[in-house]
Amino acid sequence: MQYRTSRHYPDRVKRLVLSAALGAALLLAGCTATDPTVATFEVAGQQTFKIELATPELIQHAKDLMAGSEEGRIPVGKIVRDDASVNAPWSWHIDPATLEFADATIEVCDGLPEYVEDGTLTSDTYCPWSAEVIEITGPGAD
Numbered sequence: 001m002q003y004r005t006s007r008h009y010p011d012r013v014k015r016l017v018l019s020a021a022l023g024a025a026l027l028l029a030g031c032t033a034t035d036p037t038v039a040t041f042e043v044a045g046q047q048t049f050k051i052e053l054a055t056p057e058l059i060q061h062a063k064d065l066m067a068g069s070e071e072g073r074i075p076v077g078k079i080v081r082d083d084a085s086v087n088a089p090w091s092w093h094i095d096p097a098t099l100e101f102a103d104a105t106i107e108v109c110d111g112l113p114e115y116v117e118d119g120t121l122t123s124d125t126y127c128p129w130s131a132e133v134i135e136i137t138g139p140g141a142d
């Protein structure tokens with residue numbers, strides 16, 4: 001049995017690819033990427049790290065801390081290693097979905113950002129007791 005091929009096959013493929021690309025471009029044209037709201041913390045007056053603030057409540061709490069509030073001043077969250085996200089130049093970040101603020105925590109999660117980086121802090125949770133919010137950037141920061 002002999003199969004017959006169309007000479008126009010490459011043209012059809014080109015048109016299909018171009019149509020798909022045009023459709024994707026039109027779809028993406030309506031999308032705008034927004035930068036996350038990020039709080040920068042200074043720990044023990046020595047080092048800084050950053051955390052994404054994923055909710056309006058967390059943004060407001062960080063603003064309150066910058067304004068002098070002492071309530072719930074310790075950031076607590078799960079460490080995501082080998083992914084800097086908003087926390088460059090460190091190689092880790094705090095999972096924004098796990099971020100909370102506490103008045104007190106256990107000592108095993110306290111320390112400088114470099115302790116997370118070099119593995120000295122072995123806990124899956126980071127809670128630097130002396131962290132202070134020094135800057136908030138992104139949507140809702142003003």
